[in-house]
Amino acid sequence: MSSKKRRCRHCPSRASNQVMSCRSIGVRCCFLFAALSSLLTGCDPAGDQQLDNATIAIVIPYRPGGGFDRTVRAFAPYFARQLGAGVTVLPENVPGAGGRRGAAKVYRARPDGTTLGIFNLPGFVLPEVLGEKVDYDLRELSWIGRLESQDYVLLISAASELQNLDDVRAADEISFLSTGYGSSVLAATQIIAERLALTDKSPIYLAGYAGTADYLVGLIRGDGNVAVGPVSTSLKYIESGDLRPLAVTGDGSSLPGVPTFTELGFADLAALDLQRSIAGPPGLDAELLTTLREAFLRAVADPEFIATARNARLDLSPLAGAATAAEIEESFTFYETFKTNLKNPNAL
Amino acid sequence: MPDSLFVAADYLSQGANLGYLVLGVAVGIVFGSIPGLGGATAIALLLPLTFGMEPDQAVILMGGIMGAVSIGGSVSAILLNTPGTAPNAATCIDGYPLTRQGKAGLAIGAAATASSIGGIISLGILVAVLPVARTIVLWFGPPAFFMLAVLGLTSLTVASGNLLRGLIAACIGLFFGFVGYDDIGGTARYTIGIDFLWDGISIVPLLIGLFAIAEMMNLYRTGGPISASDDGDTVKVVGTMDGVRSVFANLRTLISGSAIGTVIGLVPGVGGTVASFLSYSFAAQTSKNNENFGSGDIRGVIAPEAANNAKDGGALIPTLAFGIPGSAEMAIFLGVLILHGIDPGPMLLIERESTIFMLILALLVATLISGGVILTSARHLARIAHIDSMLLIPCVITVSFVGAYALHGSIGDVFIAAFFGMLGFVMIRFDYPRITLVIAFVLSGLMERNFIQSMIMFEGDWRRFFGDTTTLVLFLLTLCALLIPIVNRVRTRRSTR
Incomplete structure (x- = not known):
């Protein structure tokens, strides 16, 4: 994903032979932003009073053992480290209904920052695009950042x-x-x-x-x-x-x-790609969302996490929260284009 | 290959590493013997502990758990008619009647010994077939998987004694197996508007209900302790050593059970439950003097126990060589490997031979240690069968519901366990084989998915099933499974004349 010759979905006009894509610029901006925010907040990772001593659950909408589970378990300790000493981040498997149960749990959670979730794109976009009844709306979620893309x-x-x-x-x-x-x-x-x-x-x-x-x-x-x-x-x-x-x-x-x-x-x-991003319920307080997004960016820039991710074969491709939200919007537009081709080919 | 073996043995024998193995075994026995917890939960719980370890140490710890879980699970199957893990379900058929006859020590002795030796035989077979393992895995496409499920279901239904009741139980099992989202047809079936049922019914709460809860309800009805024997310690101690000896007296059962376990384990996605049931039904159908199977024949304990430890060896191949887990615990183990930078795939067998041998040795030593632990504690464990039901029932029911809840932290699983508890009780009262229901349930998904995939592949022409050699062989074995009891019956009639 770190190729230098990429056409960007955000800016299709960018020529394919340009040195850096928007995505790689985005990644670099993430690291730069993380470094700057570390400087501004001092050496001690910023903790937010709203999250003091909080236990944050990252909902994995599938059973233990899969790629989502692996990603969250690798990421959680580094995210916790960046949220402050008293904060604990725990992976929570909420399988059911092909991931919809876990997604609905995050969507309905109190917007206090203690319940977040990992989402697969386009996996969770497709049911919405195909008009199936789901108890969540991805576009309303508070996006904290993208972890993986392949x-x-x-x-x-x-x-x-x-x-x-x-x-x-x-x-x-x-x-x-x-x-x-x-x-x-x-x-x-x-x-x-x-x-x-x-x-x-x-x-x-x-x-x-x-x-x-x-x-x-x-x-x-x-x-x-x-x-x-x-x-x-x-x-x-x-x-x-x-x-x-x-x-x-x-x-x-x-x-x-x-x-x-x-x-x-x-x-x-x-x-066409596959992404894994972290989000919280709709209506997260702006200050809280900023805290979570900054902690996310510092965590993904942590060299120790990068080494762990490499070891665990994660396709790390971090993206900041606002850009992730834009990516979600684009996913809807992209898959809507192919809506008629996405019907079940083996439907009875 | 020998170099890698010695490197692995040397690494395993180092102090801290051996400590991790023993820790894994202890956790494995405890989690295996408590219904509902099982190896998958144990591995998931210990996963964060491995973050600071070297990859091979994590492999050793997990090997310890996997080697010990099924032996632990056999104890509750024998004593309480409650399989600790799904593959132990077949052990209930003859293990529990032995307990009721006051021969719990005999059954536990046989189970621990058969498990240990089954594990060793399997690892021997595994090392021998390692060079051709890839070919074996590639033999099994959708048509062969379908026929394997048919073979499993046929053998078990035939072995259930009363064919009609066996068929009815199998149909009930298939029905419950079809609950959930069908991702080929794209429809949700029998979910009655409940999201929880989208992923289908989990095997663990089903087993807890059908066996633990139903058995306790039945025990409440009959009263008194599980064991009918009033005899105290002497029977149990002597029985344990008799159990060990009985394994060596039935070498044929032991070897066939281990071989079936290894081969079924090799087939990705089938799992230990099918291995132990097939091994049981093979022993029940092909042994001489088989009239006691189902009512307390020690061979009915040896066969499934040899198979369910042997399958771990076989299951390593699809897990390591192709990254296809054969069971829930293998799926989580796969996650552990990947988190430690060991990427399962075709290259792993070549690139990390010593890690594979490390795992094989860890499984082997874990099997032996856990077998030893169970054998030496059998005397105390067997006391459970003599506890009065008024004390035992509330304890087992509580542990059962907690186990059902602990699986996914979902209250829905508790309701599932309660529902199947009632169904199991009705089945006991009217003498319907619960085991046949379980095997049909386990095989339903495998059978349906592969049937539909085969029909898509063959464009609706079912005759093409017989164009595939593996499928044809399995079909012939299915015919044999149907014919053997008839031939045996004819023979018995002739000899009585």
């Missing part, structure tokens, strides 16, 4: 007869492998299929795999012939030579030697 890669098996994107587009039968309906991966797959004009071939969507690793192994086994995976999870299968990457989303390739969709002529797929 691009998608289009994959085929190394044993496949197909060699490149043109072969995939020319193939008679396309069978995509993916997780179930409502997942970010299936939505990304459907969007890519639409843009590559593969929907004309009535592709099979072999959805319902339990996780990313499951369908990538299915691709190696030959259950289907094409899949779209988040770059970090797919990397190990690419490095082992089991899977072959054909193209990546984003403005600059996060996989050396692999072209971006933009370079192959599908520029509107550049914005």
Whole structure:
């Protein structure tokens, strides 16, 4: 994600060969802002009186063991450190209804800063875009900052007869492998299929795999012939030579030697990515929100956290709270464009 | 390979590292024996403790927990008819009748020994198949998974004694297994407007209700202690050593149980519950003089216990080589590995061979230590079966509800446990096999998802199921599972004539 040749979603006019993207500028600004705020508040991390000795729960809307759980558990101690000595930050798993229970818990929480949550984009955007009944509204949440972001890669098996994107587009039968309906991966797959004009071939969507690793192994086994995976999870299968990457989303390739969709002529797929961001309930007091956002920025700039994140293979791509809120708005606009392509391909 | 093994052994034998292992074993036994807690909770709780550790030390601690949990879980299965963890459910079938006959020591001795030796055999098999493990994992696509679920369900229903009641129990299990959001069809089923039910019914509160609570309700009805034997300490002590000996007297059951456990463990996403049930039904159907299975045959304890420890060895392969966890505890263990910078995937077997051996050795030593602990404390543990029901019932019910709540911190799980407690009591009264309900419930998701995926793959042509070799072999095994009891019955009739 740290590529230097990225077209930015915030400023599409920025040329692809410009040295820095808006996102990387954003990241640098985050660090600069964190450093400045540290200077202004002295060496001791700023604690806010409203949060003195508070216990803050970061709601993970899934069961322990997944990527969200890992991210929050790695981040919580560093966030607590930046909020002041008496503050405790605890991960709290609230699984249920495909994450909606946890999201609703954050949405309905008292806006006192003691209940925050981690949200997956576009995972939590999609039900709203598709008009499903949900007990939250992402646009009303108080966004504290983005932790992770990663691009998608289009994959085929190394044993496949197909060699490149043109072969995939020319193939008679396309069978995509993916997780179930409502997942970010299936939505990304459907969007890519639409843009590559593969929907004309009535592709099979072999959805319902339990996780990313499951369908990538299915691709190696030959259950289907094409899949779209988040770059970090797919990397190990690419490095082992089991899977072959054909193209990546984003403005600059996060996989050396692999072209971006933009370079192959599908520029509107550049914005397709997967993000994990932290938010609190709607109506957080402005001062409290600023405290949380500043602590967030200092935590993500903490070299110890960066080392932990690298170790834990987090796709760290910090973004400040206000920019994260703008990103959410853009996600809605982006996915609304593809709304008609996002219906369940296996609906009875 | 030998170098890595010695490096791992040397590292494990160092003072602090051995200490972490013992800590893991202690936590594993306690969490395993309390219904509802289990290995996943133990690993999640100890996770923050590993932040300051070296990655290999974290692996050792977690190996200690995983090696000990299933042995701990067998104790409550035998004494209280309440599996501490889901894979121990099959141990209830013969373990609890033995307790009622005053032979709790015999059952615990056999369970601890079978678990320990099963674990060792499995690790031996694992080391041998490590070079071809990848191929085995790749044999199992959606059609093979579906047929494996059919095999599991068929064997258990056939083994349940009364076929009609077995089928009814299986249908009830399948029905409850279908509750929740179907992410292929994109619909919520039988959720009656309750968000909590979107993710389906969790296996742990179901087991707690069906076994612990139902059993306590039944005990309240019958009164007195669990054990029918008035005999005191002598029976139990002698029984424990008899239990150890019985494992060596039934080597065939032990080896077949361990082999089934390892192979099922290798198949990603199937888990130990299926392994122990399949092992049990294989033993019940293929053993000579099998009329006592279900009413207190020691082989009915040896087979599932050998399998449920053996499956841990097998389950390491899909978890480590592909990052696909076979169970909840493996999923959290996967998180621990990643947090420590060990990224499970195809390269791990090559890049971090010593870490894998460290885990294998930790599991092995944990199995042996926990087996030893259970054996030496069996005499005291068996006293539980002699406690008066008026004291035992409130304690077990309280622990059961707390366990159900502790799983996800959700009151919904407590209601689920209470509901299945009542259902379990009705099933006891009318003699319906609860175990068949459990296995159908466990297999329902696997069966349905893979059936639908197979039909999508085959574009609706079911005949293509038989084009896949693994599926065909599993189909033939399913036919065998159906035919063996008929053949046995015909043989018995002929011999009585």
